[in-house]
Amino acid sequence: xxxxxxxxxxxxxxxxxxxxxxxxxxxxxxxxxxxxxxxxxxxxxxxxxxxxxxxxxxxxxxxxxxxxxxxxxxxxxxxxxxxxxxxxxxxxxxxxxxxxxxxxxxxxxxxxxxx
Numbered sequence: 001x002x003x004x005x006x007x008x009x010x011x012x013x014x015x016x017x018x019x020x021x022x023x024x025x026x027x028x029x030x031x032x033x034x035x036x037x038x039x040x041x042x043x044x045x046x047x048x049x050x051x052x053x054x055x056x057x058x059x060x061x062x063x064x065x066x067x068x069x070x071x072x073x074x075x076x077x078x079x080x081x082x083x084x085x086x087x088x089x090x091x092x093x094x095x096x097x098x099x100x101x102x103x104x105x106x107x108x109x110x111x112x113x114x115x
Contacts, residue, residue: 002036011035016044030073037078050075 001010013035019025033053035041041055045063050073057079063069069082 004036006037007039011038012040013038014042018046019043045069047071053077 015025019028028048030049030051031053033049033055035055037054037056038059040058042060042062044061045065046068047061047063048068048070050071052074053071054076056077059077059079060081060083061069061071061077062081062083064084067084069084071077071082
């Protein structure tokens with residue numbers, strides 16, 4: 001384990017059915033996200049990760065049926081719940097993704113707030 005990791009254990013990672021087959025898994029990641037400061041990740045539905053994505057704390061990403069979430073290159077998510085639909089590669093998509101991830105939620109000691 002990386003000695004710079006802030007948690008003493010490996011992160012808990014739960015990936016949905018869309019990630020079960022190796023080819024599908026590889027297609028959904030341009031590069032593997034940084035998990036150094038990640039405690040828990042849950043991903044469900046049609047979700048893809050851009051390059052240089054950083055995940056910190058507890059991150060939950062849920063694309064509902066018929067919807068797709070594409071995290072743009074350079075995205076950082078920390079203690080976030082992302083759900084619904086986000087589009088890739090435009091200023092509008094970045095605005096939409098930021099608005100989707102502006103909520104805080106309660107897991108363990110985390111507090112629930114809605115901005």
